[in-house]
Amino acid sequence: MSTSHGRLLPVTNRKAIDSSGRIASLYDAYKDLIFESINLSMKGKRCQEIKSRKCMIINGNRDQKENILKTIGVENELRLSLSLNLRDKTGLAEILDYSNPINEYTRxxxxxxxxxEEQVGDNPIRISYSDKPTKPPIGTTHIITGIKTGIEIIAVLQLTSDTQRIVEIDNALQRLRTFLLNDDRILKLTQQEENLLTNSIHTKIYSNTHDLRDINRLDDVCRFLKQAQNKTINDIVYYILRPINWLYPFYTGPGVEFISLPEHLSNNIEEYVLQLRDDILKLKKCIKEDLLKLLNGYLKDRLSNLNQQWFAVNKKYTNEIDRLSKLVTGVRSGQTSISTVEQTLESDQKIQLQHMIHDLKQNINDLQQKGYFISDLDRLKFQYLNVADYGIDSVDNERTIECKLMPNYERDWVLCSNDSLNETNPSQLDHLRHGMIEELKYNPNIRLLYADFSYCSFELQYMLKLPSDKHYQPNNKSKSTPKIRSSMELSTNTSPRTKVFTDTNEPLVQPPKPQTSTTMPTEARAYQLKPSKSENSYQASTNLPTVHSLSNATQTSLLSQNKPYTSSPRPI
Structure with a gap:
């Protein structure tokens, strides 16, 4: 402790995440910022050689919420300033922006x-200085009166999921730790251990020493650290701070008073902010990377809506951080009471933000499930269609829907459904898809389509099949529409080569080659499958809609509404 006019003044240590300071630099402890320096004489400086070492290997896990900076001894006040963005994250603090997941494979x-360690004398009267301002700059709360130099690093290692290799890597890490703490001069690793450290892990280095940040191999880092133990290191790892009254004993302006938050309150705010930050980063990655890849060009409007929702959440998050920052700096400067902070932590803004995050997570999950569904359709040889892209709305009917969805009427087979029907009748969906897949085996020229009605205003009451090939009566030159039975009506002991969408008594005939002019078939068949009262049985509609003859102009207009065929995404 130092004194000022008989008063004891605390001496404070701060981790040097910003290495720009030096002895006599002014410091703002409200935000943990370093200001300009005062020219002090170094005649009274004391130096002490220490040469102490410490090395830890910390296992990660999925439930690990503890701030790693707390584990390595970064002070509560500095951690809180970093989490509230009161200062930039530099040096070791950059680890707070580590984007990869921390789990059981993290070390x-x-x-x-x-x-x-270097310090000036305890009594400022005995220290000579030049160009000393008559009063400190506004915002100055402390002055750096000492520094501690050395090296500090955190290497984040993401291991393979192979259990045997994890054991071998952990053993190699222990050998590195022993090497750094003992007096061995040569690092002895087997070729297999070197290969494991190089090929089986992803390494990210954070340090106060710039030379270490570009080294990717941990064994090379350890060799560098070992050599540095025998050299004079000028990189700062700690600042020693004294209150500004130590240098300006009669100054009573802003910055004189500094009040630390109680540890429990500081920890509560930090944990809340870190959880918020973690949610925001995960949501951003999920929308801008994971979903973008999973959907592979589908549902762009839905993804755009999620982006807009995320921007709104992120803005609310930024406002919440600003609110908490003002409360914390208010307490530190003596302008806000601690009780006020405790009472206002549970604000309407906090509750609203939590609801917004919950809703966004739910919407992301829904679209993610749709992405998996589309990938599954692709695996089953179905092309996915979002009918909202085809101009289908509440004024349409089955005839107009069939016209809008089928650019290639001769070979398209369409299964129409939506999320609600799929959730209510999963067995019906599986049955219909299976039937269409079986048909594809014996008629490879057809194209299977899934029309999704989840995002349009047309209310689909039941799953609907729209087969679009033409059938002909045998030995009959005139075209006719045969009596069709639903796939749900087919006998369970039907032979494997039974055509799912055709009358079993009438053979399927390939349609003739299309004429040069654009024509639409005069008749088409649509299937309406309404769920019956029984959960696993369905009743085929007796009113089968038909597409009436259209003029060439009308046909061309309808065809122009259809989008070109694009390949489905590959399964993720």
């Missing part, structure tokens, strides 16, 4: 080497 390799 933190921490090393700390303290070389020496």
């Amino acid at each position: 933190f390799f921490y090393y700390f080497y303290l070389g020496r």
